[in-house]
Amino acid sequence: MATMVYHKRPNFIQNLLVSTQGARIRRKRYTHHTWEVFDFLKNSQFWTQAQFESFQAERLIRLVRHAIKHSPYYAGLYASRMLSEKDIKTVSDIKKFPIVSKEEFRENNESIVSTHIVRKRMWAAFTSGTSGVPLKAFFSHENMQDRIAFLERLYHWYSPGKWRKRASFTGKLIVDPEDSSGTFHRYNYCINQQLYSSHHLSENNLARYVKDLTKFAPDQIDGIASAIYVVADYMLRNGQAGQLKPNVVIPTSETIWPHIRERLEKAFGCKMANQYGSQEGAPIAYECPAGGFHISPESGIFEILRTDNSSCKPGEPGRMVVTSFSSEGTPLIRYDIGDVASWRSGTCSCGRHMPMLETIEGRLDDMFFTTERGIVPRIDSAFKGLPSVIIATQIAQVGQDSFEVRIVPQKNGYYPKYADSIVDHLYDYLGASVDIKLKVVEGISRTRGGKLPAMVNEYHDQDMKIDALSSWNIVK
Ligand SMILES: [Zn+2]
Structure with missing residues (x-):
C-alpha cells in the first residue's frame, strides 16, 4: 500500500493495517519449519x-x-x-x-x-x-524462517515463552513524518509488537515516547540502536532510569560502543545483548x-x-x-x-x-582512514565523560585528512569548552596532522533506513582504503 494513503488514515485504521501486514508476515515467517528449526537450535x-x-x-x-x-x-x-x-x-x-x-x-x-x-517467490534484501x-x-522462504528461528533463540535466552511484548524501533515510516499529534507508535497485534517510529525523536516528543513505553511495559526493547539510545538518554537526564523494566535491550543495525551500552543498561536497568547479522x-x-x-x-x-x-x-x-x-x-x-x-x-x-x-x-565502510594512522576503526574513548548537555554527536570524515565533529547540544547549559575535550581526544586517535572542525548543529540526519551513525565516512576514497588495508594499521 502506498505510504501516502496509509498516512491519511486515522490511527486505529493504521494499527489495523500494521496488524494485517503483520499477520501476513507472521504467516510467512513463523511456520512449522520455523519452530522445528527453533526446537533443533534449543538442543544444538x-x-x-x-x-x-x-x-x-x-x-x-x-x-x-x-x-x-x-x-x-x-x-x-x-x-x-x-x-x-x-x-x-x-x-x-x-x-x-x-x-x-x-x-x-x-x-x-x-x-x-x-x-x-x-x-518473485523469494524475499529480497538490499544493502547499499x-x-x-x-x-x-x-x-527463500525457508532461509528467512531459519533466520527467525535463530533470533527466537536469542529472545528466549532472555524472555522464555512465545510472543513476548516487544517494543521495536523501526526506520520505516509507520507514522507520517509531519504528524506531531503525539502517538508515535503503531501496534502489530499479531506478534504482540509495538512499533515505534525513529523519525519523531525530537526533544519535545520524548516525554510522550517514555509515557507510552511505560504503559506498554515491554519485555524486550529492540531495533535501531541510536533511536533506543535517544530515549535512554532522555530518561537518564530526567531521572526516569529504571522506570521501564524490560528483560533485555537488543539493538540492531549499528556498531555499539561501550559508552552507549553503559547508558542503555543504566536507563533500562537490564542487560543489553549485542547481535550481528547482515542484509x-x-x-x-x-x-x-x-x-x-x-x-x-x-x-x-x-x-x-x-x-x-x-x-x-x-x-x-x-x-x-x-x-x-x-x-x-x-x-x-x-x-x-x-x-x-x-x-x-x-x-x-x-x-x-x-x-x-x-x-x-x-x-x-564506516571507518576512518588517515595518511598517518591508516585504518581507525574505533574512537569511542573520545566520547568518554561527555557532559549530558550534549544530546548527540557524529564524527564524519569529509576529506583525505579532514574531519567534522557534529554535536547537538541542549538549549541551555551548553558551553563550547565541553566540545574541546572531544576534539582534543580525537587528535590522539586520528593523528596530529589531521584537520578537525567542530560544528554545532540542531540535529543529525538519519539515513533512509533510520540509522544514526556515530562515525560516518563521507569521503570514500577507495584507493586509500586499500592502501590502509594492506598496511593493516589498526589503532587500538
Ligand atoms: Zn555464553
Missing part, C-alpha cells in the same frame, strides 16, 4: 565443538553442491579451479575455496543469485555499498546472558583473517569472511563482508561451546 546450543564441526562440514558440502548446481557464478568460479564439494572432508577444507570480495559480489550480483527459484550501487540478496544474509552471532558474544555455528562459518588470508589468533583483529548455511537464494561462500572482528578465547560461564567473538569493530 549445548553441543560440543566436535559436534558443531561435523554439522558444519556436512552443511558446507550441501551448500557448495547447491551453489555449483544453481548459481552460475559459483559454478564458473569453482569449475575454473577444479573445485567441488568432493574437496571437503572437514570444515577446515573451506580454505581451499576462493574468497569472494565485496567488489566481486557487486560485479557478479546477477549471476550469483540461484536460478532454481523464481525471484560505498559506491552507492545497492547489492541484492535473495532468500546479505551473513551467519548470526549474539550475546548470551553471561556476556559471551557467541557465534551460531549452526548458521554458518565465520573466519577472521589477516591480509595474507591466514587465520587470526584470539584477540587479533582481522577481516571477517563468512559462509552462510541459510543462503540458498544468494549463496554466500567465503564472502568478505567488510567487517572487522576478533575471536575471544576461553569458555563462557553459560556452559555453551558456541565460539565467542571479542568484538566486532564495525564496518570498514
Whole structure:
C-alpha cells in the first residue's frame, strides 16, 4: 500500500493495517519449519565443538553442491579451479575455496543469485555499498524462517515463552513524518509488537515516547540502536532510569560502543545483548546472558583473517569472511563482508561451546582512514565523560585528512569548552596532522533506513582504503 494513503488514515485504521501486514508476515515467517528449526537450535546450543564441526562440514558440502548446481557464478568460479564439494572432508577444507570480495559480489550480483527459484517467490534484501550501487540478496522462504528461528533463540535466552511484548524501533515510516499529534507508535497485534517510529525523536516528543513505553511495559526493547539510545538518554537526564523494566535491550543495525551500552543498561536497568547479522544474509552471532558474544555455528562459518588470508589468533583483529548455511537464494561462500572482528578465547560461564567473538569493530565502510594512522576503526574513548548537555554527536570524515565533529547540544547549559575535550581526544586517535572542525548543529540526519551513525565516512576514497588495508594499521 502506498505510504501516502496509509498516512491519511486515522490511527486505529493504521494499527489495523500494521496488524494485517503483520499477520501476513507472521504467516510467512513463523511456520512449522520455523519452530522445528527453533526446537533443533534449543538442543544444538549445548553441543560440543566436535559436534558443531561435523554439522558444519556436512552443511558446507550441501551448500557448495547447491551453489555449483544453481548459481552460475559459483559454478564458473569453482569449475575454473577444479573445485567441488568432493574437496571437503572437514570444515577446515573451506580454505581451499576462493574468497569472494565485496567488489566481486557487486560485479557478479546477477549471476550469483540461484536460478532454481523464481525471484518473485523469494524475499529480497538490499544493502547499499560505498559506491552507492545497492547489492541484492535473495532468500527463500525457508532461509528467512531459519533466520527467525535463530533470533527466537536469542529472545528466549532472555524472555522464555512465545510472543513476548516487544517494543521495536523501526526506520520505516509507520507514522507520517509531519504528524506531531503525539502517538508515535503503531501496534502489530499479531506478534504482540509495538512499533515505534525513529523519525519523531525530537526533544519535545520524548516525554510522550517514555509515557507510552511505560504503559506498554515491554519485555524486550529492540531495533535501531541510536533511536533506543535517544530515549535512554532522555530518561537518564530526567531521572526516569529504571522506570521501564524490560528483560533485555537488543539493538540492531549499528556498531555499539561501550559508552552507549553503559547508558542503555543504566536507563533500562537490564542487560543489553549485542547481535550481528547482515542484509546479505551473513551467519548470526549474539550475546548470551553471561556476556559471551557467541557465534551460531549452526548458521554458518565465520573466519577472521589477516591480509595474507591466514587465520587470526584470539584477540587479533582481522577481516571477517563468512559462509552462510541459510543462503540458498544468494549463496554466500567465503564472502568478505567488510567487517572487522576478533575471536575471544576461553569458555563462557553459560556452559555453551558456541565460539565467542571479542568484538566486532564495525564496518570498514564506516571507518576512518588517515595518511598517518591508516585504518581507525574505533574512537569511542573520545566520547568518554561527555557532559549530558550534549544530546548527540557524529564524527564524519569529509576529506583525505579532514574531519567534522557534529554535536547537538541542549538549549541551555551548553558551553563550547565541553566540545574541546572531544576534539582534543580525537587528535590522539586520528593523528596530529589531521584537520578537525567542530560544528554545532540542531540535529543529525538519519539515513533512509533510520540509522544514526556515530562515525560516518563521507569521503570514500577507495584507493586509500586499500592502501590502509594492506598496511593493516589498526589503532587500538
Ligand atoms: Zn555464553
